[in-house]
Amino acid sequence: xxxxxxxxxxxxxxxxxxxxxxxxxxxxxxxxxxxxxxxxxxxxxxxxxxxxxxxxxxxxxxxxxxxxxxxxxxxxxxxxxxxxxxxxxxxxxxxxxxxxxxxxxxxxxxxxxxxxxxxxxxxxxxxxxxxxxxxxxxxxxxxxxxxxxxxxxxxxxxxxxxxxxxxxxxxxxxxxxxxxxxxxxxxxxxxxxxxxxxxxxxxxxxxxxxxxxxxxxxxxxxxxxxxxxxxxxxxxxxxxxxxxxxxxxxxxxxxxxxxxxxxxxxxxxxxxxxxxxxxxxxxxxxxxxxx
Amino acid sequence: xxxxxxxxxxxxxxxxxxxxxxxxxxxxxxxxxxxxxxxxxxxxxxxxxxxxxxxxxxxxxxxxxxxxxxxxxxxxxxxxxxxxxxxxxxxxxxxxxxxxxxxxxxxxxxxxxxxxxxxxxxxxxxxxxxxxxxxxxxxxxxxxxxxxxxxxxxxxxxxxxxxxxxxxxxxxxxxxxxxxxxxxxxxxxxxxxxxxxxxxxxxxxxxxxxxxxxxxxxxxxxxxxxxxxxxxxxxxxxxxxxxxxxxxxxxxxxxxxxxxxxxxxxxxxxxxxxxxxxxxxxxxxxxxxxxxxxxxxxxxxxxxxxxxxxxxxxxxxxxxxxxxxxxxxxxxxxxxxxxxxxxxxxxxxxxxxxxxxxxxxxxxxxxxxxxxxxxxxxxxxxxxxxxxxxxxxxxxxxxxxxxxxxxxx
Numbered sequence: 001x002x003x004x005x006x007x008x009x010x011x012x013x014x015x016x017x018x019x020x021x022x023x024x025x026x027x028x029x030x031x032x033x034x035x036x037x038x039x040x041x042x043x044x045x046x047x048x049x050x051x052x053x054x055x056x057x058x059x060x061x062x063x064x065x066x067x068x069x070x071x072x073x074x075x076x077x078x079x080x081x082x083x084x085x086x087x088x089x090x091x092x093x094x095x096x097x098x099x100x101x102x103x104x105x106x107x108x109x110x111x112x113x114x115x116x117x118x119x120x121x122x123x124x125x126x127x128x129x130x131x132x133x134x135x136x137x138x139x140x141x142x143x144x145x146x147x148x149x150x151x152x153x154x155x156x157x158x159x160x161x162x163x164x165x166x167x168x169x170x171x172x173x174x175x176x177x178x179x180x181x182x183x184x185x186x187x188x189x190x191x192x193x194x195x196x197x198x199x200x201x202x203x204x205x206x207x208x209x210x211x212x213x214x215x216x217x218x219x220x221x222x223x224x225x226x227x228x229x230x231x232x233x234x235x236x237x238x239x240x241x242x243x244x245x246x247x248x249x250x251x252x253x254x255x256x257x258x259x260x261x262x263x264x265x266x267x268x269x270x271x272x273x274x275x276x277x278x279x280x281x282x283x284x285x286x287x288x289x290x291x
Numbered sequence: 292x293x294x295x296x297x298x299x300x301x302x303x304x305x306x307x308x309x310x311x312x313x314x315x316x317x318x319x320x321x322x323x324x325x326x327x328x329x330x331x332x333x334x335x336x337x338x339x340x341x342x343x344x345x346x347x348x349x350x351x352x353x354x355x356x357x358x359x360x361x362x363x364x365x366x367x368x369x370x371x372x373x374x375x376x377x378x379x380x381x382x383x384x385x386x387x388x389x390x391x392x393x394x395x396x397x398x399x400x401x402x403x404x405x406x407x408x409x410x411x412x413x414x415x416x417x418x419x420x421x422x423x424x425x426x427x428x429x430x431x432x433x434x435x436x437x438x439x440x441x442x443x444x445x446x447x448x449x450x451x452x453x454x455x456x457x458x459x460x461x462x463x464x465x466x467x468x469x470x471x472x473x474x475x476x477x478x479x480x481x482x483x484x485x486x487x488x489x490x491x492x493x494x495x496x497x498x499x500x501x502x503x504x505x506x507x508x509x510x511x512x513x514x515x516x517x518x519x520x521x522x523x524x525x526x527x528x529x530x531x532x533x534x535x536x537x538x539x540x541x542x543x544x545x546x547x548x549x550x551x552x553x554x555x556x557x558x559x560x561x562x563x564x565x566x567x568x569x570x571x572x573x574x575x576x577x578x579x580x581x582x583x584x585x586x587x588x589x590x591x592x593x594x595x596x597x598x599x600x601x602x603x604x605x606x607x608x609x610x611x612x613x614x615x616x617x618x619x620x621x622x623x624x625x626x627x628x629x630x631x632x633x634x635x636x637x638x639x640x641x642x643x644x645x646x647x648x649x650x651x652x653x654x655x656x657x658x659x660x661x662x663x664x665x666x667x668x669x670x671x672x673x674x675x676x677x678x679x680x681x682x683x684x685x686x687x688x689x690x691x692x693x694x695x696x697x698x699x700x
Contacts, residue, residue, distance in 0.1 A: 022367060022376040045407040052404055056395050131384070131408055132367035285370030288363065289304065 025285040035281050039134050053145035068149040072108045076101045079221050094252050098160050102248045103220040105153050110186050111211050112146040117190035119204040125291045135284050139190040169254040182243045185269035188276040195283045219245045239265035294490040295342040300374035305329035334360040336514045347491040349505035356511035358494050380459025394438035405452045419455045427451035454481045463493040498637045498661050550582040550644050551652040569665025570673050576626040582617040589615045591624045594641040630675040635664045
C-alpha cells in the first residue's frame with residue numbers, strides 16, 4: 001500500500017483546471033456563493049428539466065394544457081356559488097368571481113409548488129442515488145413549472161378583467177415584486193420541506209391537509225379587511241396574507257399594496273430563502289444515504 | 292500531476308437495527324425506536340491514494356469491500372465522514388446507464404434530459420446529437436417515446452449519451468456489460484479511446500476486465516486498501532484474499548457438523564497451486580475435509596459462480612451415483628479436469644459436503660479463481676474437441692451408403 005506523506009498532499013500543484021473538493025458536510029455560510037455559482041453552471045439542466053416537467057405532465061391526456069386551468073377555474077366556480085349565491089361575502093365592490101379568482105391564481109401557484117416539490121427528492125431517488133447534480137434543481141424546476149401554469153391561468157384572469165370592464169392602473173407593476181416575494185417564499189419552503197421529507201415521509205403525507213388549512217388562513221375567499229383588527233398581528237405572520245391580498249389590491253382595486261403586511265412578508269421570504277438554501281446544501285451530502 | 296486525490300477518506304454509515312418481530316406498538320415506541328442508538332458500520336477506513344493525469348486505475352475487491360461507497364464518494368453523490376477528496380477537472384461517472392430517462396419522452400428529448408443531468412450543456416449536446424444517435428444505432432426511432440423502445444435500445448442509448456461526455460476523469464462501473472456482444476465491443480473501444488485523453492477509474496470485481504483496461508490496481512477489502520500497484524501483483528493479492536476462508540471462530544453449530552471442509556486449493560496440471568488458469572488448461576481441485584464420525588454415502592461438490600452471480604458449472608463426486616465413505620479424521624478429495632471449459636472471468640467458489648440430499652457443510656464463496664484467455668473460442672463455454680481432415684471422396688462414399696437402397700432394412 002502506497003501511503004501519501006502529508007507534505008506531498010499539501011504541495012502537489014494542480015493544473016489550471018477547476019478543482020473540486022469534497023469534504024465532510026459542515027454548516028458554512030460562505031458556501032452559498034460557490035453553491036450559487038455551481039447552480040449557474042447547471043442552468044441548462046434547470047431549463048431542460050423544467051421543459052420536461054411541462055411536456056411530460058400532459059402527455060397522453062385529452063385536455064392537455066387545459067388542465068393548468070381546471071383547478072383554479074373549478075375552485076373559482078365553487079367559491080363563487082357558495083360565497084355569492086348561497087351566502088354573501090364582502091367582495092370590495094368587484095364581482096365575486098373575479099375577486100376570488102385574482103387570489104386563487106397566486107394561491108394555486110404557491111400550493112402547486114408546495115405539493116409537488118415537498119416530495120420531489122424522494123420521487124427522484126433513482127437520480128439522487130445515481131448521479132450528482134446540484135439537488136436544489138429538482139425543487140427549483142417545480143417552481144418554474146408552476147410559474148408557467150400561473151401564466152396560463154393569468155390569461156383567463158386578463159379575459160375576466162376585460163369582460164367585467166375593470167381597468168388596470170400603474171399599480172399593476174407591483175405584481176412583479178409581489179410574485180418575486182411569493183416565489184422566494186415558495187422556493188424557501190420547497191427547499192426546506194423536500195430535504196425534511198427525505199428522512200420524514202410525514203411531510204408529504206401532511207401536505208394536502210396543511211395546504212387546505214393554510215388557504216383558509218389566507219385572504220383568498222375573503223378580503224383582508226374582514227380580519228378583526230386585534231388578530232391582524234398574528235394573521236400577518238403568514239407571509240401569504242400580505243402577498244395574496246396585495247396581488248388582488250393592485251390588480252382589482254387600483255390601490256398600492258397593503259404596505260405593512262407586504263413588507264413583513266418580503267422580509268420573511270428573503271431571510272428564509274438563504275437560510276433554507278444553506279440548510280439544503282448542508283443536508284445535500286447525506287441525502288443519498290437516507291433516501 | 293494528480294487529477295484525483297483522496298486524503299485519509301473514511302465513510303461511516305449508521306444502521307438502525309431492523310426491527311425483529313412485530314412492529315413496535317404505539318407512537319412513543321415508534322419515536323423511541325427512531326432515536327435508538329445505531330449500529331456503526333465503516334464502509335471505508337482511512338483510504339488515501341492519488342491518480343495521475345492520464346492514468347487508468349482499477350479498483351477491485353469482493354462484495355462489501357467498499358467499492359460502491361468509493362464510487363459514490365468520487366461521483367459526489369455522498370460526502371465522506373472524514374478526510375478530503377480533490378478532483379481536478381471535469382469528472383463524469385458512468386454508474387447507471389439511462390440516468391433520468393423518461394419513458395414518455397422521445398429519444399431526442401431523452402438525450403437532452405440525460406445529457407444535461409450528466410452535466411453537459413444543451414449546445415454541446417446539439418453538436419454531438421448525431422454522433423450519439425448513430426453510436427446507439429437508434430436513428431429510425433429518435434422521435435418515438437422511449438417507452439416503445441426495446442430494453443436493449445434503451446441501454447444502448449443510455450450508454451451512448453454517457454460515452455460522449457468528454458470528461459477529464461471518467462468513472463466507470465460495471466456498465467461495460469451492456470447490450471449484445473457487438474455493442475459491448477463498441478463500448479470497450481470507446482472507453483479505450485477515452486482513455487487516451489482522460490484519467491480513468493474503473494471499479495469492478497471482474498479481474499479480466501480490469502486487466503484489459505488498467506495499468507494500476509487497488510485492491511480493497513472490508514473498507515481498507517490492501518494493495519496498490521501493478522496489475523499482476525493485484526491478481527495475487529485479490530486471490531490470496533479470497534483463498535479459503537473457513538469461518539472461524541468455531542461456533543457450536545460448526546462443532547455439530549459431522550463433516551466439514553477444511554481447505555480448498557486449485558492446482559495446475561503438474562500439481563502446483565494456482566489462482567489464475569487459462570481456458571482449456573488442466574485444473575485440479577483439492578479439498579481437505581474433516582469428519583468427526585464415520586460418514587457413509589457422502590458426496591462433494593464445487594460450484595463456480597460468475598461475477599454476475601449465475602452458477603456456471605459444478606464439479607461433483609455424485610457423477611453416476613457413486614459415493615464416498617468418510618472415516619473419522621482428516622482426508623482429501625481431489626477433482627481433476629483435463630480441459631477447463633470456463634471462459635475468461637472471475638469465478639466465486641462454493642463447496643459442499645452432502646449426504647442423502649442434505650448439506651453437512653456448505654462453504655459459501657470460500658475461494659475465487661481467475662480464468663484468463665487461453666483457447667481462443669467464442670461462445671458461452673469452451674467444449675473440448677478434436678478434429679481431423681477427411682477427403683471429399685470419403686464423404687461421397689458415406690452419402691452413397693445412405694442412399695443405397697440395398698442398405699434399407
